[in-house]
Amino acid sequence: MRGMKLTVREMAVFGMLGAVMYISKFIMEVLPNIHLLGVFTVAFTVVYRKKALYPIYIYVLLNGIFSGFATWWIPYLYLWTVLWGAVMLLPEKMPKKIRPFVYMSVCAMHGFLFGTLYAPAQALLYGLSFKGMAAWILAGLPMDCIHGISNFFCGILVLPITMALRLAEGNTQKG
Numbered sequence: 001m002r003g004m005k006l007t008v009r010e011m012a013v014f015g016m017l018g019a020v021m022y023i024s025k026f027i028m029e030v031l032p033n034i035h036l037l038g039v040f041t042v043a044f045t046v047v048y049r050k051k052a053l054y055p056i057y058i059y060v061l062l063n064g065i066f067s068g069f070a071t072w073w074i075p076y077l078y079l080w081t082v083l084w085g086a087v088m089l090l091p092e093k094m095p096k097k098i099r100p101f102v103y104m105s106v107c108a109m110h111g112f113l114f115g116t117l118y119a120p121a122q123a124l125l126y127g128l129s130f131k132g133m134a135a136w137i138l139a140g141l142p143m144d145c146i147h148g149i150s151n152f153f154c155g156i157l158v159l160p161i162t163m164a165l166r167l168a169e170g171n172t173q174k175g
Contacts, residue, residue, distance in 0.1 A: 014051070017044060021036075021055065022062040022066070033111070034147075037080070039157045040059075040161070041083045042158045043158045046103075046162045053081070056084060060077065063076060082117055083110045099159060100158070104153075104156060106155070110148075113148075115140035116144075122136055
């Protein structure tokens with residue numbers, strides 16, 4: 001991809017951001033399906049655009065290293081890219097008044113759809129039929145509801161995080 005070459009500074013920053021994602025998930029594991037991963041994915045994408053894939057996949061790699069590269073991990077190879085892609089499709093110059101709601105809504109949708117997005121990999125890995133996959137999705141709906149609602153409320157942190165990242169990058173123009 002064009003424009004994906006990294007400086008040494010970016011390598012260090014993205015490594016730390018990926019580690020922050022992992023540590024935040026680890027700390028919040030006591031709460032089922034409540035975490036800041038969607039918030040960080042959205043914020044990093046808003047600020048770093050294509051290069052946000054670096055900290056996102058550092059997080060995915062750390063998750064595999066510390067929690068095991070088992071079949072549960074395989075969907076992580078695409079789940080966060082779906083959220084990244086959704087944010088990439090948003091207009092960069094959104095009216096300031098609607099940004100919080102849009103970012104919160106995108107975070108929420110990813111949470112509500114997490115089980116549905118996860119299901120195709122489960123079906124392939126475990127030989128589930130379409131009916132079996134649909135049953136798997138339905139069984140997970142209560143947890144997806146918790147995930148979506150918590151992502152919505154955690155999404156309020158996207159703007160403060162983007163402002164902090166832009167300040168650290170010396171880029172306060174994009175607001």
